[in-house]
Amino acid sequence: MTIYYMIVFMLLMVEIVSFVILSLPLPLKVRRAILNAISNSPFAGRVKHVLKITIICILILFADSVRRVVRVTKEYDLAIAAPSTTESARSGYKASQFYAQRNLYLCGSALFLSLVVNRYYLALEAMIAAQDKMQALQTQVEASTNNAKAVEELETLRTKLETRDKEYETLAEKYAAVTKTVEKKKDI
Template sequence: MTLYYSLVFVLLIAESIAFLFLILPFPYSWRRTMLRWISQSQLAAQSQYVLKFAFIFVFILFLDATNRTYNVQSEAKDDHIIDARSEATIHAKKFYNQRNMYLTGFTLFLSLILNRTYVLIVDLLKSEDQLEAVKKQAENQAKEYTRIIDSEKALEKKVETLTNELNEEKKKSRDFDNLKKQASQQNDEYVRLSDSYNDLLKKQENREEDKKND
């Protein structure tokens, strides 16, 4: 196996390990922390550009291996010389080219699956974070609503208390007005009686003076 196909094989092993890491039932907190670190890491973002060029190179190797496989099959059909050595050589070339084609093809296919799985998991984590944020917001709104309800009840009680106090003050004011009216009536009656008493005194004095004159 040549060097670049060895590198492709190493890349396939790395993809398989990464895919196992994504699908194995690790604790949720571990996986969430690791994926969040990968999604926010600058090193991971820079490595994605390197992997894109690597997969382009793998795709070129896949096209080359496919072309070589097709050419070997065409040579096998066109070769009319029956020779065991040449037949073995053709089969060996066909085997190596098919191996390289399958190796690069599985590497590309697994890269697509791995990328899609990673994107789905990251989207799921973001959705869960948004759901937690919405839950916290709902809890805060529920607490705020409860606080508003309690404040409204307290204000209603205060209004009721002030209303009762106002009614009592009105009642006291009415009682005071009644007392004031009664006092005014009594004062008028006292003045009337005083005037009557003074008139009687004057009449009595006049009678006594008349008797003295007689």
């Protein structure tokens, strides 16, 4: 395997490991810490840039692999049609066809998995942002329910105060009436 296909294979392994790490059922705090480290790291920014360039190179290798598979398949079909082809020539064609297909599947898998990892990462970021927003809204709802309870308590206290004021007024009127009658009795 040539050096660039070894690099593609290593990238494929890194993508598999990163997908497994992102897919683990981790607690929200740990997952948020991992995603924040990836998002905010200056090293991660450089790695993302290098990966974009590498993906473009893998795309070129994929196109070349498709071309090779088509060419090798045509050569093999022509060799099979020729009656003078020996078994060793056929095995050589089969080997070159195998290598071309291996490279095709390797590049295709790396491209597909890079797309999957990227989309999964973006979905996780969106999910964590939504969970943060949900937690903020829950705290606001709890605060508003606490405020609603305080308002209800204030209203009940106001009604109690109004009833006490009415009772005070009626008692004051009764007291005034009683004092008038007592004063009239004193005057008599």
